[in-house]
Amino acid sequence: MIKNIFIKIKDEEDGAVIVIVAILMVVFLSLLAITLDVGSAYLETGDLQKAADAAVYSAGRLLPVQQTDTAAINGIKDSAINYAELNGYSGLTYDKIVLGNIVNGNYTAIKVTADKSVNMTFARIFGVNTINITRSAKAMLSPKNKMTGLTPIGMLKSDFDAMIQSGNTKHVVLKYGKGGGVNGFFGALDLDGSKGGGASNYSLWIAHGYPGEVTLGDVLLYENGNMVGPTFEGFSERYNSCTHYGATTGGDGCTAEHFDPDCPRVAKVAVYYINSSYTAIVCGFASFVLESQTSDGYITGSFVKTLTYGGSSTGGSAGSSGDFGTYSLMLSE
Numbered sequence: 001m002i003k004n005i006f007i008k009i010k011d012e013e014d015g016a017v018i019v020i021v022a023i024l025m026v027v028f029l030s031l032l033a034i035t036l037d038v039g040s041a042y043l044e045t046g047d048l049q050k051a052a053d054a055a056v057y058s059a060g061r062l063l064p065v066q067q068t069d070t071a072a073i074n075g076i077k078d079s080a081i082n083y084a085e086l087n088g089y090s091g092l093t094y095d096k097i098v099l100g101n102i103v104n105g106n107y108t109a110i111k112v113t114a115d116k117s118v119n120m121t122f123a124r125i126f127g128v129n130t131i132n133i134t135r136s137a138k139a140m141l142s143p144k145n146k147m148t149g150l151t152p153i154g155m156l157k158s159d160f161d162a163m164i165q166s167g168n169t170k171h172v173v174l175k176y177g178k179g180g181g182v183n184g185f186f187g188a189l190d191l192d193g194s195k196g197g198g199a200s201n202y203s204l205w206i207a208h209g210y211p212g213e214v215t216l217g218d219v220l221l222y223e224n225g226n227m228v229g230p231t232f233e234g235f236s237e238r239y240n241s242c243t244h245y246g247a248t249t250g251g252d253g254c255t256a257e258h259f260d261p262d263c264p265r266v267a268k269v270a271v272y273y274i275n276s277s278y279t280a281i282v283c284g285f286a287s288f289v290l291e292s293q294t295s296d297g298y299i300t301g302s303f304v305k306t307l308t309y310g311g312s313s314t315g316g317s318a319g320s321s322g323d324f325g326t327y328s329l330m331l332s333e
């Protein structure tokens with residue numbers, strides 16, 4: 001009798017253990033299934049982010065674009081789709097590419113949203129066939145706070161502001177010649193901030209740009225004298241170095257209407273204000289497509305907003321303080 005009771009208890013224990021093991025197996029296999037599927041989705045998420053980043057960073061190089069320029073807007077969207085595809089993502093469409101941060105009628109930022117449904121393998125057992133993943137990336141123009149390759153031409157901030165306000169941004173006199181200028185200043189700056197070097201430095205910088213870095217707040221000296229000869233030589237060399245838009249086959253080359261941002265004809269100039277001790281303090285950087293010069297020292301060019309390489313940016317968005325139309329591209333999300 002006593003022996004029978006013991007056998008019964010043992011049988012019941014065995015049954016309970018089998019049930020517990022069965023439940024644990026189900027829980028364990030479920031966790032394994034979820035872990036494997038979530039893991040593969042996570043890997044896909046990384047790839048998707050990479051494709052979104054590449055799309056905005058590559059297409060963003062075409063910023064800024066005018067709000068009304070449909071061809072340019074489609075061009076930038078096509079570029080984003082193309083770079084997403086090159087990075088393994090073929091699901092990008094126009095409606096997932098949004099241009100934004102409008103400054104003076106120009107888009108200065110691009111955002112891309114990439115989404116994808118990832119097929120599940122094990123989670124199908126529980127009725128989950130796919131999960132959707134979404135990644136986005138944004139790139140924006142940010143005003144320069146440091147610049148390399150400047151030409152030794154300066155523009156007074158009050159002149160720059162007046163130019164923007166009047167809307168007369170084409171064929172602007174950047175450097176005055178004989179009889180021009182104010183108080184004997186012809187618009188040329190000594191970019192290395194140290195006296196000496198004179199005409200030879202100046203001519204090199206007109207032709208090839210100043211190799212050093214100029215930062216917001218730097219104090220620059222005025223270049224003494226009119227520098228007519230060195231200006232003429234340096235300008236000719238720079239102007240004739242354009243290789244774009246048919247320049248080498250008798251065409252116009254770069255103009256304010258169409259230009260390569262890295263063309264030597266796109267001259268980067270320091271915008272400055274004068275402090276109480278009559279020194280020039282750099283407060284921004286602007287770009288002009290050079291157009292003409294006269295043999296007596298005048299240079300004219302047209303103002304353009306452009307992305308340039310070299311230097312660095314303030315990290316602020318376009319339109320924030322210190323924006324004189326020359327930018328770096330930065331990923332902002």
Ligand SMILES: [Zn+2]
Binds near residue numbers: 253259260265
């Ligand atoms: Zn060019």
